[in-house]
Amino acid sequence: MLRRNLPSVIAVVSLIAIWQAVCSSGLIPPYMLPSPIAVVKAFISEIPALWSHSLITLQEAFIGLFFGVGVGFLAAILMDHFTVLYKAFNPILIITQTIPSVAIAPLLVLWFGYEMTPKIVLIVITTFFPITVGLLGGFRSADKDAVNLLRSMGATRLQIFRYIKFPSALPQFFSGLKIASAYSVVGxxxxxxxxxxxxxxxxxxxxxxxxxxxxxxxVIFLISIISLALMALVNFAEKKCMPYNYLDKKHKRKI
Amino acid sequence: MKKLEVKNINKSFDGKPVLQDVSIELNEGELVCLLGVSGSGKSTLFNIISGILQADSGTVLLDGEDVTNKSGHISYMLQKDMLLPYRTIEDNVALPLLLKGEKKKVARAAVSALFDRFGLDGTQKKYPSQLSGGMRQRAALLRTYIFSRSVALLDEPFSALDALTKASMHKWYLDLMQNIRLSTVFITHDVDEAILLSDRIYLLSGSPARITQEIVINETKPRRDDFPLTQEFLEYKRKILSLL
Structure with missing residues (x-):
């Protein structure tokens, strides 16, 4: 594990060392660039404030991500089921993603006030897209022969969705969810x-x-750490949901 | 007794006829082969028999019951094993029962008794990627059998296997058929395989494809081990090659 990550560990450690050296040498005044040690000290002294603010941010992120995934799922299923809806809404979907969220956010404040609602709306807008796109691609990647086989066994459309389309889309869903979880904190x-x-x-x-x-x-570092932790959580869930993708190579082809 | 009767099937795609007046019969316990070059419409015929494709005309009778253009009565097995990579072998095999609305527990219990007979013992909790090609074909076959216990439609089931595995699968399949009283329609473009396994061979050729010949293989089952090396075998092969 350490051996595999050694290059990146060395890179990060040396970057921090250079940063500390530059600050200690007095080349850049501390009010412009605080030294790593100062940042760590600030972090420790601010833990109570950071903690209480983090809770608020995380709450918004989770609620927003929850509804974002829900909306993303619904949109993907409807657009996969009804080709007309796909044709009608796909361009609009892409256009919504070209609008920078910093531009929408003030409007949302204007419409929904300063409480939690505008934050959650913004997170839903930014997180449902990677979910929808991932799932749509996944549904379409379902094996046609497998669908035909299930049809020959008399499967209904719902059963084909449950046994073929949905599991085929899981890998893309989790890729989308990783992006969406990072978006949710940033949003x-x-x-x-x-x-x-x-x-x-x-x-x-x-x-x-x-x-x-x-x-x-x-606080910048804290936000990075939170995003990384969320992604690790998604990775963990992915391994739990798709154990067949993480079979030990040694055990493959043994029989 | 006739298990399966396919009568006068016609099918065309976009006005281009693919199958013309195709009729085949399958008696109980029989293994019948459809032999023809690739693209001769064999798989189209299977899709019609299993009800995935609609025939333009003709009928399909299963045990005397009309199942023309109805899916859910006869399933088939392809060269690709089509085991779902995200389900364990037992859940793959139990799929036909789950589709019929069985509870997962009941379905698993129902299939587990057959694992031994299909030479699959110990693979229940494994995923398809952990099995060899031959084992995966056995599992796919068991799934087909779970779906319809009397008739199996096999579309080039062994053609993706290496020669040695293929030979052992042939022997295994003939034994199995006798054990579980299965009747089989089999697609292949391998003449040797057709002669080795079949009771009767239908030659399918032309465009649109028609049944041009029916050849009966008069050789007892189980086959002698040296049957592929005999004069009779070569005679059958010569005759078929001259007709194709």
């Missing part, structure tokens, strides 16, 4: 940034206005 932070009472985005605007760049860096 929550952006919408908090643009208007809200709590959360890591709000915390960021406050420390920015106070020119507390060490705290700024601390």
């Amino acid at each position: 929550a932070v952006i919408s908090e940034w643009l208007g809200g009472f709590g959360g890591l985005g709000v915390y960021m605007t406050r420390v920015k206005k106070a020119f507390a760049f060490d705290k700024m860096f601390a």
Whole structure:
């Protein structure tokens, strides 16, 4: 494990070392670029505040992701089932993704206020897309011969969906979910940034206005860590749901 | 007694006739082969028999019952084993029962008794990728058998296997057929395989495809081990090759 990741570990450690060296040498004043040690100190001293703001952000991210996955699923199933809907909505779907979320967020604040609703709406808008696209591709990748075989056995459309189409789409679904889970945290932070009472985005605007760049860096790292943790969670769920894709190579072809 | 009767099937795609007046019969316990070059419409005929494709005219009778253009009565097995990679072997095999609305537990129990007979013992909880090609074909065959216990339609089931595995599968299949009183219609383009396994061979050729000849193989079952090396075998082969 360590051996495999050694190059990336060395790269990260040396980057931090260079950063610390530059700061210690006094080339860049500390109010512009805090040293890694200062960032860690800020992180530790701010743990209570970061914790309470994280909870708000995570809550928004989870609720938004939940509904985003739900909407994404529904859209994919409907568009797969009715070709007319696919033709009608696919272009619109793609256009919605070309609009930057920073542009929509203020509008959502205008329409839904400063509470949680606009944040969740924004996360749903940004997360349902990778889910829908992944699932649609997955449904279409289902083996035609397998579908025919089930039909010869008298399977209904629902059974073909359950036994062929849905399991065929699981790998693409999980790829989409990984992207969506990262989007959900970023979406929550952006919408908090643009208007809200709590959360890591709000915390960021406050420390920015106070020119507390060490705290700024601390919260940036925290957001990265949260996103990584979410992706690890999705990876874990993927392995649980698709054990057949992670069979030990040694046991393959033994019989 | 006739298990399966296919009478006067006609089928065309976009106005181009593919099958013309095709009739075949399958008696109980018999193994009948459809032999023809690739693209001669053999698989189309199977799709019609299993009800996935609609015939333009003609009838399909299973045990005397009219099942023309109705799916859900006769299933088939392809060269590709079509085992679902995300289901264990037992859940793959139990699929026909699950489709009929059986509970998972009941379906698993029902199929587990047959694993031994099909030489699949110990593979219940494995995934298809963990099995060899020959074992996967056995599992696919068991699934077909679970679906319809009397008639099996096999579309080049052994053609993707290596020569040695194929030979052992032939022997195994003939034994199995006798044990479980199965009747089989078999598609192949391998003349040797057809002579070795079949009671009767239908030659399918032309465009649109028609049954041009029916050849009866008068050789006792189980086959002698040296049957493929005998003069009779070569005679059958010569005759078929001259007709194709």
